[in-house]
Amino acid sequence: MSIPERAFASYHLWSLVAPAVGQQRWHCQMRRGFVKARQGESEVKALLTHATASQRIGLLAQKGVYEFHYNRHLLNQADGVEQVAQLLKLSNSTHEVQHRVRQILQKYHESPLLLGKSILQLTRGDEGFPKPILIQQEDYAFRLYATMDCIFLDSDRSETIHILDFKTGKSPFDERQALVYILAARYLYPAYQAVASFYNLELCKKSEIITVTKSQLDSLELELAHIAEKHQEDLKKYYQQASNFSKIFPPNPGYHCRFCPFNSICEFSTFKSSQ
Numbered sequence: 001m002s003i004p005e006r007a008f009a010s011y012h013l014w015s016l017v018a019p020a021v022g023q024q025r026w027h028c029q030m031r032r033g034f035v036k037a038r039q040g041e042s043e044v045k046a047l048l049t050h051a052t053a054s055q056r057i058g059l060l061a062q063k064g065v066y067e068f069h070y071n072r073h074l075l076n077q078a079d080g081v082e083q084v085a086q087l088l089k090l091s092n093s094t095h096e097v098q099h100r101v102r103q104i105l106q107k108y109h110e111s112p113l114l115l116g117k118s119i120l121q122l123t124r125g126d127e128g129f130p131k132p133i134l135i136q137q138e139d140y141a142f143r144l145y146a147t148m149d150c151i152f153l154d155s156d157r158s159e160t161i162h163i164l165d166f167k168t169g170k171s172p173f174d175e176r177q178a179l180v181y182i183l184a185a186r187y188l189y190p191a192y193q194a195v196a197s198f199y200n201l202e203l204c205k206k207s208e209i210i211t212v213t214k215s216q217l218d219s220l221e222l223e224l225a226h227i228a229e230k231h232q233e234d235l236k237k238y239y240q241q242a243s244n245f246s247k248i249f250p251p252n253p254g255y256h257c258r259f260c261p262f263n264s265i266c267e268f269s270t271f272k273s274s275q
């Protein structure tokens with residue numbers, strides 16, 4: 001299999017190419033077209049940079065956890081939540097965002113999941129694109145992007161790192177994200193085994209710990225190589241003939257258009273946000 005030079009894969013791309021289990025009816029390839037092919041257009045750019053309340057809550061929650069561990073004494077102080085809220089400039093946010101983030105900070109202050117763990121990496125969440133990992137095998141090559149919220153040494157298993165992804169809101173955990181992180185860890189931390197899990201900061205809910213065998217990781221890598229290649233081919237077709245946008249990235253309109261960030265500019269949308 002020959003892979004175009006610029007081929008890349010990430011969990012985000014995987015989620016745009018293929019739906020999560022149970023989400024098939026709502027999956028729309030045209031969204032991938034807007035996000036990955038037309039992201040440079042001013043209208044699309046504006047829609048992509050307009051963070052929703054849920055995205056803002058997720059980002060502030062992640063930053064909050066980071067601040068608690070960067071300023072560890074705040075976890076023991078009675079006004080620790082207030083101090084982190086100030087560091088986050090929470091008062092600049094809407095009432096809903098302030099309310100939900102404050103609750104998250106309160107819960108984390110009461111029960112800090114990472115306290116006592118040997119943390120190898122904890123991100124603020126606003127660092128931007130991570131450095132790509134070049135995956136090169138005999139039959140394929142692609143760049144893998146994986147932004148991991150937190151990595152710590154697993155105290156229950158020797159020579160094992162635990163990759164933790166923080167969540168907010170009610171969306172179910174998508175195991176594929178954990179699989180991509182474990183694959184990334186194979187290259188970034190080759191001396192360690194890796195496991196992964198999710199933690200919902202609003203619901204204080206942990207997922208099961210996800211483990212993968214070597215042969216499962218090999219298959220996953222190959223699947224991501226195929227996704228990278230297919231996406232690169234689609235982009236090439238689009239740049240050759242932009243008028244074929246809806247053929248290359250077919251729309252799947254329906255009730256879910258109501259929640260699509262592109263409904264105001266998508267000619268196939270069953271819902272217009274200005275309605």
Ligand code: SF4
Binds near residue numbers: 031260
């Ligand atoms: S508005 Fe509907 S059809 Fe258009 S991209 Fe979004 S989900 Fe797809």
